[in-house]
Amino acid sequence: MAGSTLSLRYAKALLDIGVEKKIQDQIGRELDRVDAVFTSAPELTELFRNPKFDVTQRKAVLAELLKRVMVSPVTRNFLFLITEKGRMGYLKDIVAAFHTLADASSGRIRAQVTVASPLTEPELARLRTVLGKLTGLQVVIESREDPNLIGGVVTRIGGKVYDGSVRAQLDNLQARLRQSNP
Amino acid sequence: MRRIFKAPAVVALTSLFLSSVAAAEGGGHGGEASFNPVIFQGLNLALLLGIIIYYSKAPMRRALQDRAAQVTKDIDEAGRLHAEATARLNDYEQKLAGLQAAADELLAEMKREGEAEKARLIAEAEADAERIRREAERLAENEITRARARLETEIADQAIAAAERIIREKLGAPDHRRLAGEYLGKLEERA
Numbered sequence: 001m002a003g004s005t006l007s008l009r010y011a012k013a014l015l016d017i018g019v020e021k022k023i024q025d026q027i028g029r030e031l032d033r034v035d036a037v038f039t040s041a042p043e044l045t046e047l048f049r050n051p052k053f054d055v056t057q058r059k060a061v062l063a064e065l066l067k068r069v070m071v072s073p074v075t076r077n078f079l080f081l082i083t084e085k086g087r088m089g090y091l092k093d094i095v096a097a098f099h100t101l102a103d104a105s106s107g108r109i110r111a112q113v114t115v116a117s118p119l120t121e122p123e124l125a126r127l128r129t130v131l132g133k134l135t136g137l138q139v140v141i142e143s144r145e146d147p148n149l150i151g152g153v154v155t156r157i158g159g160k161v162y163d164g165s166v167r168a169q170l171d172n173l174q175a176r177l178r179q180s181n182p
Numbered sequence: 183m184r185r186i187f188k189a190p191a192v193v194a195l196t197s198l199f200l201s202s203v204a205a206a207e208g209g210g211h212g213g214e215a216s217f218n219p220v221i222f223q224g225l226n227l228a229l230l231l232g233i234i235i236y237y238s239k240a241p242m243r244r245a246l247q248d249r250a251a252q253v254t255k256d257i258d259e260a261g262r263l264h265a266e267a268t269a270r271l272n273d274y275e276q277k278l279a280g281l282q283a284a285a286d287e288l289l290a291e292m293k294r295e296g297e298a299e300k301a302r303l304i305a306e307a308e309a310d311a312e313r314i315r316r317e318a319e320r321l322a323e324n325e326i327t328r329a330r331a332r333l334e335t336e337i338a339d340q341a342i343a344a345a346e347r348i349i350r351e352k353l354g355a356p357d358h359r360r361l362a363g364e365y366l367g368k369l370e371e372r373a
Binding site for chain 1: 353358364
């Protein structure tokens with residue numbers, strides 16, 4: 001709870017600056033790219049969490065990283081700030097909070113779509129449209145694959161889950177079979 | 183009783199008096215006896231006896247009467263004691279006779295109680311055995327039910343696992359498109 005409050009506070013401060021400079025969408029994309037780098041390199045995350053490395057060393061590593069991942073000065077300054085404050089470990093939460101706040105401020109909503117097999121562009125467009133009708137908001141789809149679903153689609157949006165996966169059907173069938181044999 | 187003790191003293195004094203009179207008379211006449219001494223002594227003896235009899239008759243009679251009364255009383259007491267002993271003897275004999283009956287009755291009562299206790303213990307043991315049997319049956323039934331449920335759950339899990347394996351093997355790209363289409367169709371129905 002403390003972590004989420006802290007992440008929300010940092011995200012709101014960054015969004016306020018982004019809105020003021022009208023670059024909130026750009027900041028969002030930049031944050032996603034940086035977050036992807038950290039997600040793909042767990043040792044990098046470890047470096048920013050391990051107290052063996054001081055702030056100067058962390059800043060040096062971040063500077064090297066930002067030479068490869070081009071970001072705006074606002075995002076750059078923000079990343080150095082949270083490095084200095086020792087909050088880089090909350091980056092993923094901050095990014096998520098930033099997107100939630102940015103979406104809310106611009107009438108958008110994010111949908112986490114999990115699929116066993118990637119959806120085609122027409123399918124994604126159709127999904128975006130139908131979710132837009134259901135929520136009354138502009139839908140941003142974040143798609144990921146999970147072979148465990150076997151087949152079908154699971155969408156999480158605005159606290160709701162629309163589960164059309166084969167895994168869910170099998171789980172339901174298994175539950176019914178177990179219930180019939182108390 | 184005091185009179186009995188006084189009588190000898192009176193007799194002694196009288197006898198002494200008569201003797202002194204006789205001696206005085208004898209001494210005064212120079213050995214010439216005016217009374218025959220034998221007669222005098224006889225009279226003296228008679229007088230003595232008379233006095234003795236006179237004074238001792240009443241006490242003797244009373245003593246004899248008291249003795250007779252005491253003897254009578256003792257005889258009565260002995261009779262009472264005898265009657266009492268006889269009654270007690272009869273009582274003991276009756277009790278002795280009744281004791282056997284009481285012992286027989288007690289034995290019979292103990293036998294009856296023993297039979298009743300035996301019957302109660304047998305009934306209790308049978309009830310316990312029946313309860314244990316029912317409990318064992320209930321436990322066995324529960325265990326069978328649980329085992330059946332476990333088995334059926336296992337069969338269901340295995341069936342689901344087999345279904346998943348087959349679906350994974352058979353599911354191709356067209357099936358994924360069909361599933362996505364059905365999913366979108368259902369969402370559109372909601373919208």
